[in-house]
Amino acid sequence: MIRFENVTKAFADGTVAVDDLTLEMPSGQITVLVGPSGCGKTTTLRMINRMIDATSGRILIDDTDVATVDPPDLRRGIGYVIQNAGLFPHRTVEDNIATVPRLLGASKPEARATAREQMERVGLPESFATRYPAQLSGGQQQRVGVARALAADPPILLMDEPFSALDPIVREGLQNELIRLQGELGKTIAFVTHDIDEAIKLGDQVALLRQGGVIAQFGPPQELLESPADEFVADFVGRDRGFRSLSFEPATALPGRPVDELPDHVELVRDSDGVATGWRSAAAPGEVFPLGGTFTDGDSVRVATDLSISSPVGIALRVDGAGRPTGIISHSDIARHL
Numbered sequence: 024m025i026r027f028e029n030v031t032k033a034f035a036d037g038t039v040a041v042d043d044l045t046l047e048m049p050s051g052q053i054t055v056l057v058g059p060s061g062c063g064k065t066t067t068l069r070m071i072n073r074m075i076d077a078t079s080g081r082i083l084i085d086d087t088d089v090a091t092v093d094p095p096d097l098r099r100g101i102g103y104v105i106q107n108a109g110l111f112p113h114r115t116v117e118d119n120i121a122t123v124p125r126l127l128g129a130s131k132p133e134a135r136a137t138a139r140e141q142m143e144r145v146g147l148p149e150s151f152a153t154r155y156p157a158q159l160s161g162g163q164q165q166r167v168g169v170a171r172a173l174a175a176d177p178p179i180l181l182m183d184e185p186f187s188a189l190d191p192i193v194r195e196g197l198q199n200e201l202i203r204l205q206g207e208l209g210k211t212i213a214f215v216t217h218d219i220d221e222a223i224k225l226g227d228q229v230a231l232l233r234q235g236g237v238i239a240q241f242g243p244p245q246e247l248l249e250s251p252a253d254e255f256v257a258d259f260v261g262r263d264r265g266f267r268s269l270s271f272e273p274a275t276a277l278p279g280r281p282v283d284e285l286p287d288h289v290e291l292v293r294d295s296d297g298v299a300t301g302w303r304s305a306a307a308p309g310e311v312f313p314l315g316g317t318f319t320d321g322d323s324v325r326v327a328t329d330l331s332i333s334s335p336v337g338i339a340l341r342v343d344g345a346g347r348p349t350g351i352i353s354h355s356d357i358a359r360h361l
C-alpha cells in the first residue's frame with residue numbers, strides 16, 4: 024500500500040504543485056491520478072520513487088517512510104514507465120530490458136532469459152529482440168517500456184501517461200493488456216493520465232486532481248460518474264464524455280513543423296458489436312469521421328509536439344481551413360510527405 028499523508032510539494036520558484044495531499048493507493052490495485060495538465064500528477068507520482076522529494080508530509084510504502092530509504096534501493100522495488108517509453112535508442116530491445124536485471128546483479132545469460140520472458144509477457148515476438156527502438160511502432164516501444172519496468176519484478180509500477188501518445192486503437196489494445204497483466208501479476212499500480220475515459224477504464228480507484236494538486240474526488244470510477252462531488256468533477260467527467268465546451272485553435276499549415284498539442288478529446292465511435300467504425304471530436308459535435316484517411320500535400324494538420332515527426336508513432340488530426348477536423352492520420356503518413 025502507498026499512503027500519502029499531508030504531502031505538499033512547493034518548487035524553488037514558489038509553485039505549489041501538490042498541496043496537502045492525503046491519499047491511499049491500495050496494494051494490488053490500479054489507482055489512477057487524473058486531472059487537467061499542470062494539476063500535479065507527475066509531481067505526485069515522482070515523489071513515490073523520490074525523483075522529487077516532498078516539501079512536507081510523508082509518503083509511506085507499506086509502513087516505511089520513503090524519505091528514510093536511499094533512492095537507488097527504493098527504485099529497485101518500483102518500476103517506472105513514461106510516455107514515449109524512454110528507451111535507450113542505441114540498444115536493442117533485448118538489451119534495453121536486460122539492463123535492469125544486469126544492474127541488479129544477474130549474469131548476462133540470466134538477464135537475457137529475463138528479457139525474453141518479459142517480452143513474451145507483454146506480447147512482443149522473439150524476433151524483435153535484436154531490433155532497435157526506432158524500428159518499432161509507438162505501441163511496440165511502449166510494450167518494451169513495460170517489459171523493462173517489469174524486469175526487476177517490482178511490487179509497484181508507476182506509469183506516467185504511458186499510452187497518451189498512441190493512436191486510439193493501439194492505445195485501447197495496450198489498456199486491455201495492462202488490465203490482463205494486472206490480473207496476472209497483481210502489482211500495485213499508480214497510473215497517471217489526463218484522459219478521464221482511460222481513468223475510468225483502468226482505475227480500481229480514481230483520484231481526480233484539480234489545479235494546485237488538490238483532490239477533487241477519490242473513489243471507484245462509478246462513484247465519480249454517478250455522484251460527482253462538485254461541479255468541477257461533474258464538468259471534468261461529463262465534459263470529456265459528452266464533448267461540451269471544447270474548441271480547436273486555428274491550425275497552422277504543414278509542411279515542416281509540429282505545430283500544436285494534439286487535442287486530447289478524440290473518441291472512437293463503435294457499432295453495436297463494439298467494433299470501432301469512426302471517431303469524433305469536440306470540435307465538430309454530432310459528426311462522425313471515418314477511421315484512417317491519407318494525407319494530401321498542402322493539408323493542415325495538428326501533431327503532438329512531444330513526438331518526433333520522423334518516428335512512426337502517434338496520430339495527427341487533419342483539419343480544414345477553419346481548423347475543424349476532417350481526418351485522422353498517422354505520423355508516419357505525414358513523415359512520408361516531408
Ligand code: ADP
Pocket residue numbers: 034035036038039040058059060061062063064065066067
Ligand atoms: P501534471 O503532470 O499534472 O501535468 P506536473 O506535476 O508536471 O503536472 O506540474 C504541476 C505544477 O508544478 C505545474 O504548475 C508545473 O508548472 C509545476 N512544476 C513542475 N515541475 C516544476 C519545477 N521543477 N519547478 C517549478 N515548477 C514546476
Ligand code: MG
Pocket residue numbers: 064065066
Ligand atoms: Mg505530467
